[in-house]
Every structure is written in structure tokens, then in C-alpha cells.
Amino acid sequence: MNIATIGTSSITERFIDALGKTDALTFAGAFSRSADKAKKLGAPRIFTDLEELARDKSIEVVYVASPNSLHFEQAMFLMEHQKHIICEKPMFSTSAELTEAFQRADEYGVFLFEAFRNLYTPNHHRLKAAIEKVGPIRHSFLQYMKYSSRYDNVLAGEEPNIFSPSFSGGALVDLGVYPISLAVSLFGKPDAVSAQVVKLSTGVDGSGSVLLDYGTHTCTAMFSKITNSSLPGEISGENGTIVLDHVAPISSIEFTDRLSGEKEQLAVSEEENDMMYEAEVIAAAIQSNDRAVYEQYRSISEIVIHITEEARKQNQIVYAAEKK
Amino acid sequence: MNIATIGTSSITERFIDALGKTDALTFAGAFSRSADKAKKLGAPRIFTDLEELARDKSIEVVYVASPNSLHFEQAMFLMEHQKHIICEKPMFSTSAELTEAFQRADEYGVFLFEAFRNLYTPNHHRLKAAIEKVGPIRHSFLQYMKYSSRYDNVLAGEEPNIFSPSFSGGALVDLGVYPISLAVSLFGKPDAVSAQVVKLSTGVDGSGSVLLDYGTHTCTAMFSKITNSSLPGEISGENGTIVLDHVAPISSIEFTDRLSGEKEQLAVSEEENDMMYEAEVIAAAIQSNDRAVYEQYRSISEIVIHITEEARKQNQIVYAAEKK
Incomplete structure (x- = not known):
């Protein structure tokens, strides 16, 4: 095609x-x-x-x-x-x-x-399959925080697209959707959302945290375009803990058994350019008219925007697109 | 004395x-x-x-x-x-x-x-002095999550004190107060609190996350007595990031400059039993009737309970002590 x-x-x-x-x-x-x-x-x-x-x-x-x-x-x-x-x-x-x-x-x-390039990769599927190892999940932590050179422009008084409410920008929707979409892919739709952000002079967020209430499990997602972070991701249950090096791409997945302390490496080596995987999965779905795959990803998009919209609402972030 | x-x-x-x-x-x-x-x-x-x-x-x-x-x-x-x-x-x-x-x-x-044994140590004071290195703080992340053997009793249908609303228990007040008190000592009183917890059959929380809104900075605190975690603490600003190995005790403090990438180790070696420091600081304050030190720690206690009380309220955790 x-x-x-x-x-x-x-x-x-x-x-x-x-x-x-x-x-x-x-x-x-x-x-x-x-x-x-x-x-x-x-x-x-x-x-x-x-x-x-x-x-x-x-x-x-x-x-x-x-x-x-x-x-x-x-x-x-x-x-x-x-x-x-x-x-x-x-x-x-x-x-x-x-x-x-x-x-x-x-x-x-x-x-x-x-x-969502992070949801089409081999390691995403390996993570999804490994989740049950931790037993009843009780907490998860996922982050994407990376200082953007465009923030230097904001500090200089400019309004680059990615930090502009006129272009539906901000760290939540630019980087926050990586940990949030991963959470949705792994855990589904949360019962409730609580968000706090750092608002910039432009009117959108530069960084923040979102809590996703899964009833028997709290997921914490952090995002920033104005600071760096070296925190790994973590999914922890009563029987053990999975640590990810990052959410996009995922290069390492390590499971630690709580009782034995034994560790298991679960990631595979991936292509450096992870967008190849989304191109392949999406092309295959289109060509075979695979509605099951389509609806699975559509549902993730629906839940993610429900979460980011709620998080924006709680923090009075309004886009020009909403004022029309 | x-x-x-x-x-x-x-x-x-x-x-x-x-x-x-x-x-x-x-x-x-x-x-x-x-x-x-x-x-x-x-x-x-x-x-x-x-x-x-x-x-x-x-x-x-x-x-x-x-x-x-x-x-x-x-x-x-x-x-x-x-x-x-x-x-x-x-x-x-x-x-x-x-x-x-x-x-x-x-x-x-x-x-x-x-x-609060974590607020009287040499490394606590070193951390406090080092904070300015990161520039305008935008995000911080602090956690204390450790599986408690008493949770095995809860799973067996019992109600040990530390997980009982009759004894004012739960992970938030038992372990959550470590990251929360550290945040209060470093950053003061937050403008707002958002909390989500995992509630146990006993009526108190087994784990959860609290967001502290400092206006230009979001602090995320996580706590659990039903899962383990290996996540370090992190305080990140526009100029750099500080990583702590843990909140209580703090054994390592590493600053990374955002632009140069240079790292600096800021922690000192401490006594294995960190309660020695609180005994010494408190004894000295009592003996010299040092109200400045006293009021500083009193203020932290006041803010911490304001936060945990608000977090409990948001999650309908009610102690027997409140029903009296």
C-alpha cells in the first residue's frame, strides 16, 4: 500500500x-x-x-x-x-x-x-504477557520526562507550538500520553483520574503527575518537558515487581520475585527505530481489515483522551480548539 | 537527661x-x-x-x-x-x-x-542545602514502599494493629509520612493535596500515591506496605536533577547538571542506626530550650498531619479515634 x-x-x-x-x-x-x-x-x-x-x-x-x-x-x-x-x-x-x-x-x-509507537513493539507485548507474574498489582509508576530545547524559547518569551494552547500543546499530551497509553493498554480504563500540573506562562502544562485509580491498584504517571528524569518504570504486585528502563521504547524488562529475590530478564532486542513496528502492525490490520486489532487500539485512544481531558479540566488547561 | x-x-x-x-x-x-x-x-x-x-x-x-x-x-x-x-x-x-x-x-x-528519624540526619541537612543546585524545582518523586510481613496476617483474615483503623494504622501514616515529611521539610506546605489509595478489607490503605501541589512544582509521594519498590527518589529542576537512594535513611545524594551532564556526590557516611541523630538533636533542643528548632519540627508535624488527614478524607479512611 x-x-x-x-x-x-x-x-x-x-x-x-x-x-x-x-x-x-x-x-x-x-x-x-x-x-x-x-x-x-x-x-x-x-x-x-x-x-x-x-x-x-x-x-x-x-x-x-x-x-x-x-x-x-x-x-x-x-x-x-x-x-x-x-x-x-x-x-x-x-x-x-x-x-x-x-x-x-x-x-x-x-x-x-x-x-502510539510504544504500543506496537515486541517488548510491549512481552510486558503485557509478563504482568501476571507480579500477582495482584497494587502500584505502578510510569514516566516520560525530558527537557525540551523548545522550553528555552518559552523562557525567552516565545510560544512554540508544542507549548501553545493554540496548537493543543503541553507536556501532558505530548509526553504524558506515553505512560498514560501504556497504563491503558496494560490495565484498561481507570475508575478515576487525579492530576496536578505545573502551568507555564503560555497556558499549558510544562510538567505534572496523573493518578489513575484502578480500584485495587494505583497507577502514577509523570511527565515533563521542563525537567529530566532517570526514574525507571515499575509495576508491582503482591508477588513481585517488574522494572522497565523506560516507557518508549522499552529496552529492558526485569521481573523480581518477592519471596525468592530471583530476577528474570524478559525484554528482547528491538529495531532502533521503533516506528517500524507500528507501521507493520497498522498496515497488516488495514490489509486484512482486522477490526479486532483496530477496535483494541481505538479503545486505547478513547480512554487516553478521556484521561488527558479530565486532567486538563482539573487544571484549567483550555485549548483554542475548545473555544471555537 | x-x-x-x-x-x-x-x-x-x-x-x-x-x-x-x-x-x-x-x-x-x-x-x-x-x-x-x-x-x-x-x-x-x-x-x-x-x-x-x-x-x-x-x-x-x-x-x-x-x-x-x-x-x-x-x-x-x-x-x-x-x-x-x-x-x-x-x-x-x-x-x-x-x-x-x-x-x-x-x-x-x-x-x-x-x-521523624529521616529529618534529623546529616544527609537530610546536606540534601536541604543541595536543593538550590537544581534551579527552579518542577517535579519531585519520593517513595517508601515495602512489603510488610503483617500483610500476610491481613491476607489470612486477621487485623494487625498496623493495618487496623482501630489503631490508626495504614501505609499512608506508617510509611507515607516518610516521603511526605521529607517533602514538607524541603518544600513547606503545599497548596493542594490529591490522593488515591488501595483500600484493604480492614478499612485502611495498603498502598497509594499523594500529589502535593507546590504551584510551580508537583511533588509525587508513593507508599505501600503490600508491594516492594526499587525506585529512587528524585528532585528535578530546570538546571539539573538530584537522585536519592531512599528517603529513610538517605545514603546517597547524586546531583547531575542538566547542561554539562557532570555528576556530584553529596552524601556523607552515616551511623547505621539513624535514630541516634534524632536523639541528639532533640536532646540538645530540650536542654538549650531551643524554640527555633522546636517550632521548625512542630510546623512539619502540623503540615504532615494536614496532608495525611486530607488524603484519608479523600479516600474515606476513618479511624476509631475519629468516631469517639
Whole structure:
């Protein structure tokens, strides 16, 4: 299947690099308002008009990695033209947009996948299979905290997209969705959400913590684009503890038995560019029209945005997309 | 100054061991309803009647390590007889008890200290002095999670004191107060508290997480007596990150500069029995009638119980002491 890309940031370059490592999808074109920028991606074909891309029947799938606030309109328009969509996280600004978009996908018989690169990897599946080893889970801790050079711009009085409420930015939706989506993939929908964030002058969060109440288990997710962290992830139950080096990608998974103290290494070696896995899984689901896989990932997207929306509400983070 | 102890559990043994390592206080007697148990502590004198202890003018300080729910009545009674009190954490069941007890201490001209052993050590002071290195603090993470063998009793259908609402038990007040008191000592009183816990069949919590909102900084504290954890503590700011091996005791403090990546080791080697430090600091404060030190620790106790009480309220954990 032929795929075209939207966006010219480093994440798009990384996705195109991943396409080169798999036969699942063929990189056939790139859209950008700037032809020069699109050319730099090395695309066989350049689109500067989204309608032209939409009408090109040779393109079956579109990877959307524009600024967050543009995803919705672009995805809605392209689905109307029978394109399957792989959309970068955070896929949409609100749960209302998400619901509408999934309805449109069904209506036009296409698939709409959120590119949670951390949920398609071999080690994600190994972690999921290993969880039962810890016994009744009682606490989990997952984090993605990394200082962003764009924060230097915020400190200089600017408002880069990723820290702007006009572009549906902030650490919660940019990095927080990694630990949160992992929690949702592993544990499902929480009963309740409690969130505290550090709000920046731009109006979105720079860092924060979210507690997910799973009744018999509390999950703590931390995120930041204004500090670094070296904390590993941890999932702990009455019988033992699993430690992950990180949430995206997961390179090591170590289980420790509480009583014996014995340790077990559960991770496999993965491709350096983990976006290859999402490209392969999503392409296979589209090609075989696998609704079971589709609905599993759709459900994760629905729960994740429910959580981030609730966390934003508790902390008065309002996007321009919501004021429309 | 002569000190007597109340309680016969392992923490009392540890405190008596600490007394042997310092000249600050002289172990002069032990109270227990059971003379046999008190004898095992090796006390020069055994009290089985609290009034007898109260009336003994040679005893100036009493260390209270009875079950949590008994602290209040014993401390109130002993202060009335001019005894200074060192009370194990959690000192009291409610903030109302705490306020009343501190009033009585003032009334009778005695000191009332909560034995947060983690707040009197050399490495605690080194950490406090090092904090400014990280620049504007944006996130901190502190935990005390350790599986308790008493939880096996809970699983067997029993209700050991430490997991009983009748004895003001639970992981939050037993272990959670270590990370929480450290946060309060370092960062002061939070603007808001959000807590989620795992409630046990006994009615108290077995584990949980508390978020402390410091406005420009979110502190995440985790605690558990039903799981283990190997997560270090972390305090991270815009300029760098401090990693602690643990909150009680702190054996290593490592600062990493964000820009240079350079690391600095800041901890000193401490005595194995860290209760020696609290005995020395508290004895010195009593002897020199140092109200500045006294009020500093009193303020920490006041803020900690405000936090744990709010966390309990949010999770419907009610003690028998509150139903009176």
C-alpha cells in the first residue's frame, strides 16, 4: 500500500526512515505547504495542496504529523476521500473530535490509528504477557520526562507550538500520553483520574503527575518537558515487581520475585527505530481489515483522551480548539 | 537527661540501641503493661503503671512508641507531669489531637517532638542545602514502599494493629509520612493535596500515591506496605536533577547538571542506626530550650498531619479515634 506523509518535523523524518525498513507500506508522497521542506524528506512525489493528495487514488494511507491542532481537520477531510489514517499522538484536541472522527472512519470504511509507537513493539507485548507474574498489582509508576530545547524559547518569551494552547500543546499530551497509553493498554480504563500540573506562562502544562485509580491498584504517571528524569518504570504486585528502563521504547524488562529475590530478564532486542513496528502492525490490520486489532487500539485512544481531558479540566488547561 | 520508653516493638529496641551510641540521653526506664516484655529491653527500671512513670521526677523525657492510637492519651498525660515527649510517627490520629497536644506542651513548658528519624540526619541537612543546585524545582518523586510481613496476617483474615483503623494504622501514616515529611521539610506546605489509595478489607490503605501541589512544582509521594519498590527518589529542576537512594535513611545524594551532564556526590557516611541523630538533636533542643528548632519540627508535624488527614478524607479512611 502507498502512504503519503503530512508534516516536516523530525518525527516525520523518523517515520519515513521506519518505512524504509519494512515492506509493509511504500513511501509514495509528502504533503507540506512548503514544497522545499517536503522535498527534503526525499518523497517520490510532493503535494502542496491537500485536496490534490486527497484525490490521488494511488495513495491509500496518510500519516498525519502536522501540529496537533491541525490533525482533526486534515484527518476528517482525508477520510472523506477514503484514506486510512495513521495520526501522530496526541491524535486530537478533544474527545468530541475523537468521537466524530471515529464515526467518520466507520462511515467511509477506513481505519484511523493513533501512532502510539510504544504500543506496537515486541517488548510491549512481552510486558503485557509478563504482568501476571507480579500477582495482584497494587502500584505502578510510569514516566516520560525530558527537557525540551523548545522550553528555552518559552523562557525567552516565545510560544512554540508544542507549548501553545493554540496548537493543543503541553507536556501532558505530548509526553504524558506515553505512560498514560501504556497504563491503558496494560490495565484498561481507570475508575478515576487525579492530576496536578505545573502551568507555564503560555497556558499549558510544562510538567505534572496523573493518578489513575484502578480500584485495587494505583497507577502514577509523570511527565515533563521542563525537567529530566532517570526514574525507571515499575509495576508491582503482591508477588513481585517488574522494572522497565523506560516507557518508549522499552529496552529492558526485569521481573523480581518477592519471596525468592530471583530476577528474570524478559525484554528482547528491538529495531532502533521503533516506528517500524507500528507501521507493520497498522498496515497488516488495514490489509486484512482486522477490526479486532483496530477496535483494541481505538479503545486505547478513547480512554487516553478521556484521561488527558479530565486532567486538563482539573487544571484549567483550555485549548483554542475548545473555544471555537 | 534521663529518658524512659513506652512500647516493646522493634522500633523501641532500635531507639534504645541508638541511646547507647550517644551521651545525649540516658536510658533510665521502660514502661509496658507486661513486665516481662519490658525486662527484655534491658531497662534499669521497669514501669507497669503509667502514673508511676509520670510521677518519677528523675525521668525528664519519654519516648512513646505504643500503637498509634494510644500516643495521644499517653503523651497528654505525661506532659501534664512535665515530661518532654519524643513520639513515634505518626504522632497522633488527627490534627485536632495534634493541636490540643501542642497547646498542652506550651501550657506545661515541655517539648513535644515527632520522631521523624529521616529529618534529623546529616544527609537530610546536606540534601536541604543541595536543593538550590537544581534551579527552579518542577517535579519531585519520593517513595517508601515495602512489603510488610503483617500483610500476610491481613491476607489470612486477621487485623494487625498496623493495618487496623482501630489503631490508626495504614501505609499512608506508617510509611507515607516518610516521603511526605521529607517533602514538607524541603518544600513547606503545599497548596493542594490529591490522593488515591488501595483500600484493604480492614478499612485502611495498603498502598497509594499523594500529589502535593507546590504551584510551580508537583511533588509525587508513593507508599505501600503490600508491594516492594526499587525506585529512587528524585528532585528535578530546570538546571539539573538530584537522585536519592531512599528517603529513610538517605545514603546517597547524586546531583547531575542538566547542561554539562557532570555528576556530584553529596552524601556523607552515616551511623547505621539513624535514630541516634534524632536523639541528639532533640536532646540538645530540650536542654538549650531551643524554640527555633522546636517550632521548625512542630510546623512539619502540623503540615504532615494536614496532608495525611486530607488524603484519608479523600479516600474515606476513618479511624476509631475519629468516631469517639
